[in-house]
Amino acid sequence: MQNLINFIPNPLVTGGIILLLLGLIYRVLIKELLKQIVAAIFSSAISAKTDRVTFQLRKAFCNFQIEYASFHFDLTQKHLQLKSAVSIQKKSADQSLAKNNEEVKRLFKELNEILDFDYSKLLGGITEHIKDYFLKTRYSSRLPRVYIHIQNDENKLINLLPDGDYTDEPKDPEDYTIFSKVIASGTPYLDNNIIFTALKDSEYKHAGLDILKINQTMGLYSWKVWKKRIPQRIYRLFSGKPDLDRNWKRCFKSNKLTIDNSYKSHLAIPITFRAHAVKSKLNKGFVNLLQLREDGRTILGIIIIDHTDTHYFDHNDVLEPKNIDVNVMYQFADLISLLIVLKLNFSIGSKTYKECLEVYGNE
Known part of the structure; x- marks a missing residue:
């Protein structure tokens, strides 16, 4: 017992x-x-721990420092070699540059290779760091797409990093609300629900979308509830959104897009110089090189980030300091501006380069 x-x-x-x-x-x-x-x-950038975000940024900036220094050194050395070869040639040919000078032609070609290949490689590295930032601060495991656009001499936008479904075909900014608003204002543009915007905004423009088809097939999503962030996220979590994704894909004109890259939200960040803040501090020749405007900002390019989820980006107003995505993307935009300026300085900003370009063209 x-x-x-x-x-x-x-x-x-x-x-x-x-x-x-x-x-x-x-x-x-x-x-x-x-x-x-x-x-x-x-989910938003705010949901990620501060130490995780700042460590990722620290790693990105450290990598950029090394790659940028190497890029700058290679450009400087190759440009010096080209300048020396041009000087020797001109002294022996009555101050003219001979078209059949193989040494100068070779050096000019090698300089262009650095300006093109290494430049694109560094830009690609920055876009990967941007993707990594969003991967570490979002619930979705699907990466966003990141592209960098600059304006050509005809004021068309060129994608510097084309891929299979996003080519480098020139785009007219006026055909896209996202581009026209950024260029007009010099400030970021955010649309966290492109479907709702396309349905409700009669002035919305996107050359890649069939607006008529959107109104025909996406009527369900014109309800005001779909504009809200929380209902959208609850629906995404429990439904899997098969009908929404299939119908939305059909609204794109391109047959290269799939359900996996038919984006529903996007963010644009201008790559800028504030003219009123820096013109008085910059060398006059540098001001002319960048063509800094007297009023407002000079836009060197635009970063575009898009994602297949609605409400993927920080929902705070893009002009508010508490929008973390915009704050972080501006840091990457500043890094890109350094690359753009460096390339301009060693190409159209160089007398030697312009002389070679006139003689040899883009051979």
Whole structure:
């Protein structure tokens, strides 16, 4: 009998074990599930830990420092070699540059290769860091697409990093609301629900979308509830959105787009110089090289980030300091501006380069 009594567990011990097990279940299963639900509904850059974001940025800037220094050194050395060869040639040919000078032609070609290939490589590295930032600060495991555009001499926008479904075909900014508004204002542009915007804004422009088809096939999503962030995220979490994705894909004119890259939100960040803030501090020749305007900003290019989810980006106003995505993207835009300026300086900003370009063209 005494042995039986001793076998019966102490109620306090039993209760403690049960509470411990429940705590483990909560910590491992329920808490993780709640975390995933909250992350899906309220996901934004703010949901990521500060140390995680800042470490990722620190790594990106350190990598850029090394690559930029190497790029600058290679450009400087090759340009010096070209300048020396041109000087020798001109002294021996009555101050004219001979078209059949193979040494000068070779150096000019090698300089252009650095200006094109290495430049694109550095830009590509920055876009990968931008993707990494969003991957570390979002619930979605699907990466955004990132592109960098600059204006050509005809004021058309050129994508510097074309791929299979986004070519480098020149675009007229007036055919796209996202481009025209950024160029007109010099400030970022955010649309976290392109479907709703295309349905409700009669002045919305996007040359890649069939607006008529949007109105025919996406009518359900014209309800005001679909403009809201929380209903959209709840729907995404529990429905899988198959009909929405299939119908939206059909609204794009390009047959190269798939459900996996038919984007529903996008953010544009101008790559700029503030003319009123820097003109008085810059060398006059440098001001002319950048063609800094007297009024407002000079836009050197535009970063475009898009994603297949609605409400993917920080929902705060793009002009508010608390929009973390915009704050971070401006840092990357400043890095890109350094590359653009460096390339301009060693190409159209160089007398030697322009002389070679006139003689040899883009051979």
